[in-house]
Every structure is written in C-alpha cells, then in structure tokens.
Amino acid sequence: MSNVSAGTLRRRPAQRRSLERVERMLDECARLLDEVGYEALTTKEVARRAGVPIGTFYQFFPDKQGLVRELALRNLDAFLARLTARFGSAGITVWTEVIDLAVDEFVAMKRTTPGFAIVDFGEIFQTPGGPAIEGTNRLLDAALENNVIVADRLQALLVDLVGAPPGPGLHRALVVAVEAADSVLKLAFRTRPGGDPDLIAECKDLVRRYLTGHMPAR
Amino acid sequence: MSNVSAGTLRRRPAQRRSLERVERMLDECARLLDEVGYEALTTKEVARRAGVPIGTFYQFFPDKQGLVRELALRNLDAFLARLTARFGSAGITVWTEVIDLAVDEFVAMKRTTPGFAIVDFGEIFQTPGGPAIEGTNRLLDAALENNVIVADRLQALLVDLVGAPPGPGLHRALVVAVEAADSVLKLAFRTRPGGDPDLIAECKDLVRRYLTGHMPAR
DNA sequence: CGGTGATATGAGTAATTCTCAGGTTAGGCC
DNA sequence: GGCCTAACCTGAGAATTACTCATATCACCG
Numbered sequence: 001m002s003n004v005s006a007g008t009l010r011r012r013p014a015q016r017r018s019l020e021r022v023e024r025m026l027d028e029c030a031r032l033l034d035e036v037g038y039e040a041l042t043t044k045e046v047a048r049r050a051g052v053p054i055g056t057f058y059q060f061f062p063d064k065q066g067l068v069r070e071l072a073l074r075n076l077d078a079f080l081a082r083l084t085a086r087f088g089s090a091g092i093t094v095w096t097e098v099i100d101l102a103v104d105e106f107v108a109m110k111r112t113t114p115g116f117a118i119v120d121f122g123e124i125f126q127t128p129g130g131p132a133i134e135g136t137n138r139l140l141d142a143a144l145e146n147n148v149i150v151a152d153r154l155q156a157l158l159v160d161l162v163g164a165p166p167g168p169g170l171h172r173a174l175v176v177a178v179e180a181a182d183s184v185l186k187l188a189f190r191t192r193p194g195g196d197p198d199l200i201a202e203c204k205d206l207v208r209r210y211l212t213g214h215m216p217a218r
Numbered sequence: 219m220s221n222v223s224a225g226t227l228r229r230r231p232a233q234r235r236s237l238e239r240v241e242r243m244l245d246e247c248a249r250l251l252d253e254v255g256y257e258a259l260t261t262k263e264v265a266r267r268a269g270v271p272i273g274t275f276y277q278f279f280p281d282k283q284g285l286v287r288e289l290a291l292r293n294l295d296a297f298l299a300r301l302t303a304r305f306g307s308a309g310i311t312v313w314t315e316v317i318d319l320a321v322d323e324f325v326a327m328k329r330t331t332p333g334f335a336i337v338d339f340g341e342i343f344q345t346p347g348g349p350a351i352e353g354t355n356r357l358l359d360a361a362l363e364n365n366v367i368v369a370d371r372l373q374a375l376l377v378d379l380v381g382a383p384p385g386p387g388l389h390r391a392l393v394v395a396v397e398a399a400d401s402v403l404k405l406a407f408r409t410r411p412g413g414d415p416d417l418i419a420e421c422k423d424l425v426r427r428y429l430t431g432h433m434p435a436r
Numbered sequence: 437c438g439g440t441g442a443t444a445t446g447a448g449t450a451a452t453t454c455t456c457a458g459g460t461t462a463g464g465c466c
Numbered sequence: 467g468g469c470c471t472a473a474c475c476t477g478a479g480a481a482t483t484a485c486t487c488a489t490a491t492c493a494c495c496g
Contacts, residue, residue: 011443015493018443039283043484055445058485065257145408176402176420183401184394190363202394209427229474233462236474260452273476276454 008066008073011059022060024050026071030115038068038118071115072122076146079109079121080153087157095162095215099207102154103181107200110189117189120182121146147182151175164216173214177207226284226291229277240278242268244289248333256286256336289333290340294364297327297339298371305375313380313433317425320372321399325418328407335407338400339364365400369393382433391432395425 013019028049032041043064047057061067082105092098109116151174158164158174181203188199231237246267250259261282265275279285300323310316327334369392376382376392399421406417 015443042482044482053445054485055487056443059444063484147405172416172420175405176417176424179401179405180398180424183397187365187393187397198390199394202390205431206394206398206424206428209431210424213423213427233474261454262452271476272454273456274474277475281453 008062008069009060010062010066013060018060021050021052021056025052025057025060025067026074027114029067029071030113033068033071033115033118041068043067068119069122072119072146075109075113075116075119076121076149078113079105079150082109083153083157087161092161095158095164095211096208098154098158098161099211100204103185103200103204103207106181106185107195110185110195120186121150147178148175150178154178158215162216170214173211177211180210181207226280226287227278228280228284231278236278239268239270239274243270243275243278243285244292245332247285247289248331251286251289251333251336259286261285286337287340290337290364293327293331293334293337294339294367296331297323297368300327301371301375305379310379313376313382313429314426316372316376316379317429318422321403321418321422321425324399324403325413328403328413338404339368365396366393368396372396376433380434388432391429395429398428399425 009022013022025046029041029046032046032049041064043057043061044054046067047054050057061070083102086101086105087098090097090101092101106120110120151171154174155164155166155171158170159166164170184199184203184206185195188196188203191199227240231240243264247259247264250264250267259282261275261279262272264285265272268275275285279288301320304319304323305316308315308319310319324338328338369389372392373382373384373389376388377384382388402417402421402424403413406414406421409417
C-alpha cells in the first residue's frame with residue numbers, strides 16, 4: 001500500500017528516530033502549509049517546529065519542493081489506503097457509487113488532513129528545464145503525475161467491482177475525470193472553508209455525466 | 219475591453235516610457251516562465267532582461283507574485299478580446315459551438331502566447347493569511363478568481379447568441395466548466411508540448427456532456 | 437574498550453528579495 | 467527660453483533565505 005512511487009528523499013530513514021523525525025517534518029510542513037501557504041513556507045521554520053536542526057532536514061529532503069512532493073506522496077498513499085478500505089466494506093454494484101465514494105473520501109481528507117487542501121497529490125509546480133533540451137524527453141518528471149496513479153487504482157476498482165471494459169480509452173477518461181474533479185474540488189474549498197456543498201455536488205454531476213459515455217450501460 | 223479587474227500595480231504607469239517598460243517586464247516575465255518555470259523565476263532576471271533597474275521593477279510591482287498576477291490579468295484581457303472578436307464574425311447557432319470556439323481559442327493561446335501555458339489566468343498561488351483571522355472574510359482575494367470572469371463573459375455570450383436561461387444555476391455551471399476545462403487543458407499541455415490532441419478532444423467532450431443538463435434542448 | 441562507519445549539527449556562503457536616500461527628468465508657467 | 471516642482475528613476479546595501487560541509491557525535495561489534 002505504501003511507497004507508491006519513486007520517492008524523492010536523499011536518504012531513506014532507516015532507524016526509528018530518523019523515521020519519526022521525517023514524519024514530524026512532514027507533519028509540520030502540512031500544518032505550515034495551512035497557515036501560510038506554499039509560497040511563504042520556509043525550510044528553516046519546518047525544521048524549527050519539528051525540533052530538528054536544519055542540517056538534518058537537508059539530510060533527507062533535497063529542497064523545499066522535495067519536502068512538499070514527499071508530503072503529496074504520503075497523501076496519495078493515505079488516500080488510496082482509505083479508498084480500498086471503504087470499497088472493501090461497502091458492497092458496490094453501480095459504478096456511480098464508486099465516483100461518489102471517491103469524491104466523498106477526497107472531501108473528507110480535504111477537511112481533516114492538514115495541508116491536504118493546499119497540495120493534495122501535488123501538481124503545484126511547473127518546472128520546465130529549458131525549452132526542448134536535447135533528446136531527453138523529460139515530460140513526466142516522475143512523481144509529477146500522481147493523478148494518473150489515482151486513475152490507475154480507480155480503473156482497477158471499476159473493472160473488478162462493476163465489470164467495466166478496461167483499455168486505454170477508459171484509462172484516459174479516468175485521468176481526465178480525476179484531473180477535473182481535483183480542480184473543481186479545489187475551487188469548492190477556495191470558495192468556502194469547509195468546501196462549498198453546491199460545488200461538491202456539481203463535481204459529482206460533472207464526473208457522472210462525463211463517464212456515462214465510457215461505462216457499461218449501468 | 220481592458221482593465222478587467224482590480225490590478226495589482228503599485229503605481230500605474232502614466233507616461234509612454236513607463237508604459238513600455240511595464241509591458242517589457244511582463245513580456246520578459248512570460249518568456250522566463252516558459253524557460254525556467256514559476257519557481258525559478260527571479261525578479262532580478264526579469265528586470266535585467268527588460269533592461270530595467272531592479273528599483274524600477276519595484277516601483278510598479280509589489281513582488282514576484284504581483285508580477286505574475288498582472289501577467290495573468292493581461293492574458294485574461296487578451297483572451298476575452300479574442301473571444302469576442304471571433305464570436306462577432308462567426309454566426310453561432312448552437313451552444314456547443316461556443317464551447318468548441320472557446321476551447322480552440324484557449325488552446326491557440328496556450329500554443330502561441332509566451333507564459334500562457336504556465337499561468338494562463340492565474341490560480342497558481344495558495345496564500346492563506348493565517349487561519350481564520352478576525353471577522354474579515356478575505357476568501358476571494360480580488361483578482362484571484364479570474365476564471366469567474368471568464369464564466370461571466372461566456373454566460374453573456376450564451377444568453378445573447380443562443381438564448382440560454384440566465385441565472386445562478388447556469389453561472390455556477392459555467393464556473394465549474396471553465397475550472398475543469400482549464401485543468402484538463404493544463405494536463406494536455408503537460409503531457410505533450412503542443413497539447414495532446416486526444417486530451418483536448420476529451421476536454422470538449424467533458425464540457426459538452428456536463429453542460430447538456432444546463433442548456434436549452436438545442 | 438577501542439575502532440569504524442553511519443549519522444547529526446549549525447555556523448557560514450551564496451543568492452535572493454525589497455528598500456530608500458538621493459539624483460534625474462518632464463512639463464507647465466512666466 | 468529659463469525656472470520650478472512634482473513625478474520619476476536608480477542601485478548599493480540590509481535583511482532574509484536556501485543549502486553546504488567540516489567537524490562532532492553516536493551505534494555497534496570484535
């Protein structure tokens with residue numbers, strides 16, 4: 001369930017103390033994000049709050065982006081875990097239930113998980129490295145397309161539970177749906193602290209209508 | 219057509235030279251965004267390339283965010299101008315044509331307007347100012363919700379050209395549609411330099427299906 | 437208990453943002 | 467024109483930040 005993607009740590013914490021420290025730094029990073037936003041977040045303050053010297057911070061994280069990217073990864077893990085947990089208990093029969101459940105879970109995390117409202121699964125950064133360098137096609141810079149992972153998981157669930165026809169068409173549709181849902185929910189939370197309920201409802205409607213064309217005839 | 223929103227300049231350039239300078243700084247900002255991304259953009263480099271001393275930069279822009287916000291505003295103006303121009307010449311009869319035209323125009327700007335692929339109308343920054351301060355409800359921090367302006371304009375066009383029923387329902391639907399389309403198109407341009415054509419097609423499909431419920435029966 | 441590799445530390449360096457005291461310019465008025 | 471005044475411009479430097487690296491400390495084992 002964990003370690004979904006590459007990971008961006010310089011050194012992976014091996015002993016318990018290090019692990020706790022990294023966890024603490026991620027926690028404080030999340031809380032700081034809620035307080036001051038991404039722009040104003042400083043590595044020094046994260047380290048200070050976590051009770052960790054700045055040097056130790058840089059033992060594990062390459063930089064501020066690496067820190068936030070790691071947080072996004074942790075969020076992704078948590079989301080996928082919660083998703084599979086809820087799908088295990090509830091007996092799903094119609095594919096729209098999958099949508100509703102996923103959106104509800106996402107909203108729940110937006111409300112309760114610190115920092116999730118700001119970064120969720122990443123996608124904050126646009127960092128091209130110079131225009132059209134050499135042959136290297138560094139388009140998807142690893143862990144930069146976490147929404148694709150969510151789409152992967154949703155596809156597996158839909159194929160399993162509802163017997164949807166797998167394939168590139170469905171996969172692309174799910175990536176689009178996740179991307180769109182993400183942005184509309186971000187809007188919902190920009191509009192109102194707890195998430196505008198009308199916009200959350202619209203989000204479900206949007207995804208349902210869109211996916212109707214790519215799904216078995218219910 | 220211009221000066222759509224508040225504007226974030228410290229001092230509005232009055233004389234021709236100042237105006238040209240501000241314009242030049244915005245141009246260079248846009249090009250730098252394409253080259254190095256938002257994160258790595260520095261005010262010093264923008265000033266240097268524009269041939270303007272750093273002090274002058276700060277005469278007009280409060281900071282890096284203000285600069286990019288101003289660029290986003292200029293992009294918004296340009297987009298709205300191009301939109302109305304094209305709607306004037308082409309005789310629209312069906313509402314889906316409005317969608318297609320708007321998306322096409324957006325895509326065209328993504329391809330040709332420097333920096334547009336990175337910032338388009340803004341929405342990069344999440345900058346809360348401390349949790350739940352006092353009574354002040356600073357939710358929409360001026361110019362921070364530019365997509366709403368696009369939705370406004372689209373609503374006017376749809377009501378005018380197609381006789382759509384105006385009202386809060388339609389308006390909300392358009393805001394959602396614009397937000398979703400924006401994110402999917404961003405994805406399309408992250409995936410491929412010129413914008414993945416499949417994803418662009420999916421974007422149109424997404425919006426069309428969603429808005430069907432909010433539109434006259436064609 | 438001494439040795440060895442892994443881990444921790446924080447003062448310091450380089451790079452950045454933004455200011456402000458003082459110099460320059462534009463343009464009206466006699 | 468010549469003069470005056472307010473608007474405008476400038477860049478050295480103060481304050482802040484990201485990140486490094488030489489040294490100190492620790493964990494563990496023979």
